[in-house]
Amino acid sequence: MSALFEPWTLRDLTIPNRVWMPPMCQYSAAPDGPTAGAPTDWHFAHYAARAAGGTGLIIVEATAVSPEGRISPYDLGLWNDTQAEALRRITGFLTAQGTVPAVQLAHAGRKASTDQPWRSGAPLGAEEGGWRPVAPSPIAFGAGHPLPEELTTQQMTSVVRQFADAARRALAAGFQAVEVHGAHGYLIHEFLSPYSNHRTDAYGGSYENRTRFALEVVDAVRAVWPEDKPVFFRVSATDWLPEGGWTPEDTVRLAADLHAHGVDLLDVSTGGNVAEARIPTGPGYQVPFAARVKAESPLPVAAVGLITEAEQAEKILANGEADAVLLGRELLRDPSWARRAARTLGAQTRVPEQYLRSV
Template sequence: MSAAPAAFTALFQPYTLRSVTIPNRVWMAPMCQYSAEASGPYAGVALDWHFAHYAARATGGTGLIIQEVTAVSPEGRITPYDLGIWNDTQVEALRRITAFVKSQGAVPGIQIGHAGRKASTDRPWKGGGPVGPEAHGWQTVAPSAVPFDEGHPVPHELTAERIREITGQFAAAAGRAAAAGYEVLEIHGAHGYLIGEFLSPHSNKRTDSYGGSFENRTRFALEVVDAVRAAWPEELPLLFRISATDWLEEGGWTADDTVRLAGLLQEHGVDVLDVSTGGLAPHVKIPAGPGYQVPFAARVKAETTLPVSVVGLITEPEQAEKILANGEADAVVLGRELLRDPYWARRAAAELGAEVRMPDPYHRAW
């Protein structure tokens, strides 16, 4: 029996943002691989592992491949083993990935970011704790001299001059991403990294124009968006990933703040808000469960005109389809489930009676 047309599903409807049409609403979340060289002339350069990792999801039918957070500077990496996009050697290696992703009918995207006070740590399977110069580590920076957790170093508080410099690094990274062939760009403003550290009063204790009020705490995020939007081609879409809540009982970033910021981001040229939660403060109780972040995305969608994507324990095709059919989000973003099953989109299409592009050499298998 032949599959029903994709028109009968929400999950496999194309989605157009500016000049880019994404073939379906199954998007891959940016997930660090911690697999690049840590130092030397090839630090931060994509290797064969990265190519194979992203190529598998592209052949698996995923519509948009958002590459792991790629650092705008050496000091912006979460670990010394993260990908970077601060030099042209890195750009050359990334072109191989984008070319293959496009050849499979998927759209190549990239997330750029700066880890702030959560930088200079070891790989998770090595414990993930802070590392010093003897292990390729460095001095961290943040909006305020407030460490992430006990045992973490006190970050240097950024001066206004350094804030402007980092904003420029984001813009330069956006230009290199375009040169590398990416068609979607995402700014990482979530999970307690630098932009999120500015947003939350829990980590931002500044008394200048970058701290205190909502307007001041969101200033850096909007300045980065403006700088990136100016460097990123007008015809290509820009996403912003947000932690919709810090999950703190008081003194943190809230869902109300997220809705308020969403409207401002749209005014500044953001095309989709990619909704996640948490990551700013350690030891926070998060009520994780299937689709637990969907209500935050649904609220932004209901109260603003900014399109939203959502991530977080979305594992089953019917679950993903329901989120979209109910109008709670415009796309679903899969993380760990795509690590477990690179061909999740093909399985979902089969279960929902839709179709996704099949690589010619694989036709005999379906």
């Protein structure tokens, strides 16, 4: 049996293989009106193609827990029931294809209110449909970005509740797993890192204080999410700073804390919190961070980052560096990557009846 195509059970959920799709924003939802934040035909076609292509688990893109938590006005959301009902069409199709539907719940923090990346990706002013971002501390993400509003503890309590409410809607929408977005310089990561968190209250300073908000969000989500279904957490394992940022050592420590709070898997990425950070990319460049968490903590991990070839993915799992692999750009290029990888590795995987002539 190929390690890549071995089923895996987390809690009571069995995932058919270890080829997973990470959350990748499509910036294609309506920006306003009664369907703001709801998926469109683009979203259905996008996710349906990867499910038909044999992907074992698909994590739907960063889905905002509130309007002001969107990266852009064109992001998906789960702050109302209309959005949840619209997502049922996608989860229903994925489930029918044997793919596990998951969703990433997110708040963009100080990186909110930007344009679609193919237009400019620049911050939007109020006259362009934008809004003032919020953050742990009033520190702009980078040049040209606005100074965010510092969250009060009352506002933080509201955000925690929004995560829980979004998780309830995710369950009603048919998702089988939920991921808390704590990476890439968005709100939870901003709290974790001393680079972006300069608070002097119970949510800043020490490691325990800086991780407090993340654990409160996890506790709120876990409290409303069924015990038989898994909760994931996405983390940036490093800020890629020589000092003064979030570190791999912090990540290992956080993994143990998240495990104790009911998280079932750590989705290990890196970066995103420092605009000018230098990141040395290359094939599998983030895998060592996942491997370290797996070796030094009790939490299972998924690896991501320029994983493109079947043999490469198989080796990562066979060597015990990760429990699953997430393929981003590669699945954008090839929706049927999982079926192609199965043929390469001599493994069996499902094929839709309509595509049997392709076997």
